Amino acid sequence: MTITALAPAKINLHLEVLGLRPDGYHELAMVMQSLDLVDSLSFSPSADGQITLVCDRPELPTGADNLIVKAALMLRARSGLPELGAHIALTKRIPIGAGLAGGSSDGAATLVGLNALWGCGFGMEELHAMASALGSDMPFCLEGGSRLCFGRGERIEAGPWSSPPDLGVLLVKHPESSVATPWAFGRCRELRSDFYLSSESEFEQRRQALRQGPLLAALAGERPLPPLRNDLQAVVEPELESVRQGLALLRRAPNPLAVAMSGSGPSLFALFADRASTEAAQAALAAEFAAAGLESWCCHCTESGASLVEPTSAP
Numbered sequence: 001m002t003i004t005a006l007a008p009a010k011i012n013l014h015l016e017v018l019g020l021r022p023d024g025y026h027e028l029a030m031v032m033q034s035l036d037l038v039d040s041l042s043f044s045p046s047a048d049g050q051i052t053l054v055c056d057r058p059e060l061p062t063g064a065d066n067l068i069v070k071a072a073l074m075l076r077a078r079s080g081l082p083e084l085g086a087h088i089a090l091t092k093r094i095p096i097g098a099g100l101a102g103g104s105s106d107g108a109a110t111l112v113g114l115n116a117l118w119g120c121g122f123g124m125e126e127l128h129a130m131a132s133a134l135g136s137d138m139p140f141c142l143e144g145g146s147r148l149c150f151g152r153g154e155r156i157e158a159g160p161w162s163s164p165p166d167l168g169v170l171l172v173k174h175p176e177s178s179v180a181t182p183w184a185f186g187r188c189r190e191l192r193s194d195f196y197l198s199s200e201s202e203f204e205q206r207r208q209a210l211r212q213g214p215l216l217a218a219l220a221g222e223r224p225l226p227p228l229r230n231d232l233q234a235v236v237e238p239e240l241e242s243v244r245q246g247l248a249l250l251r252r253a254p255n256p257l258a259v260a261m262s263g264s265g266p267s268l269f270a271l272f273a274d275r276a277s278t279e280a281a282q283a284a285l286a287a288e289f290a291a292a293g294l295e296s297w298c299c300h301c302t303e304s305g306a307s308l309v310e311p312t313s314a315p
Ligand code: C5P
Pocket: 024, 025, 026, 027, 028, 134, 135, 136, 137, 151, 152, 153, 181, 182, 183, 185, 186
């Protein structure tokens, strides 16, 4: 038996660093959005109790530090069945080290896929608890769609919308450029900690401002998009030429609704009213992307998080 799961990328439509937490992480207020740019994972049982991972991208480490392996080991430990094993094959489409939560989404898809393969029977609440212990973005990746994310990123709230915004997303990234998330947050602390808020009541004020602010109203279709905020962009942009260049190019695209960096970068995106304008912008900028060595992807917002692919029955 083989089970297949999909792991969608995400972008941050808002990333606000509120302050430092007693556990050393940053307190965040974010809006996350899943994209139809997905990795695919297949899971099959192994008779020898080993957990093995292979990937079509040789540069991706497949050892014990990979979130897929960590998620598999955690699920097996919580199931209390140490004899369980699996062969996992990852087909990577989400750029690596990009601020698109590719690793977290692969980890979330592993929880979903192996829960089914091994018949563990864990419910969504138990999977969320495991996801949260494995990585701050992972609970969102499990759920997907358009969500407000608070705390370390693991406290998820629904927004005032019934379906994800009908927006096209043009993503760009330089293939040789990557950002380590701990570095970006460390640099943020060095440069901006004088402005950090410190009390829970101040944090809650900012959360409330986000809930009632223009971005959520725009995503609910009530007004045009305001400029997007990503506090890590201010930290990463001065350090990376490819980010400055990519942002400048995206801002020159025909009719972008907004332009920003995703997460801790270095991937960047522009939002458009529909798929046709996204593709038109990609075509209009193709020569300049190529000259700058930037890769680009046309995507769309989706409501799916990590999910199983239903097996198709043979005709
Ligand atoms: O939770 P995760 O392992 O994805 O976080 C990676 C690193 O990013 C953390 O070790 C920390 O340095 C930084 N981080 C942070 N505050 C957050 C999330 C991540 O400082 N809310």
